[in-house]
Amino acid sequence: MQHRTPQHPILPLILNRRSLRAMTDEAITEEEFNCLLEAARWAPSAYNEQPWRIIYAARNQPEFSTFVQLMVPFNQAWASKAAVLGVFISHTKFEQNGKASFSHAYDTGAAWENFALEGTSRGFVVHGMSGFDYEKAKQILLVPEDYEVLAMFAVGKPAPTETLPVELQKKEILSDRKPISAFAMPGHFRK
Secondary structure: OOOOOOOOOOOHHHHHOOOOOOEOOOOOOHHHHHHHHHHHHOOOOHHHOOOEEEEEEEOOOOOHHHHHHHEOHHHHHHHOOOOEEEEEEEEOEOOOOOOEOOOHHHHHHHHHHHHHHHHHHOOOEEEEEOOEOHHHHHHHOOOOOOEEEEEEEEEEOEOOHHHOOHHHHOOOOOOOOOOHHHOOOOOOOOO
């Protein structure tokens, strides 16, 4: 069995979180999904504005096919087996004063990470994706002008990798990360 190796000790949940694609087409309960939403709810945000919104559909809802149609064909091939599909959007202005929020995407990213880690801790596949039509999502999902569509997600019960098409099975390998020195720079920016 393969394992990831961190440069420094971290929580195993963070180290072992992966964006897998193999899912059964089984439903998850509303209560199970609400636990992921609850985790997102507790993410930090500037001025506690909580700018994230999550629009979603479970596979047994008629809107599910709308979410599938938003995705590029590559993502449709695997994500159509998800129990829930959805979109994270973010309010680009502060509710308290109407001014631009420069941290809205950062804050919504924190909510996404809480959501993903909670799902992972419960044994679900939680996969974020950018391969979809952002403008079509904004239009079809009736997203107001002062909200930005940031990413889609798929949540489901794990299936064996062998249930994926062969070309997707090859993508299910353990991935590594850049070393800390490649992204953390004391004092000023360096390439």
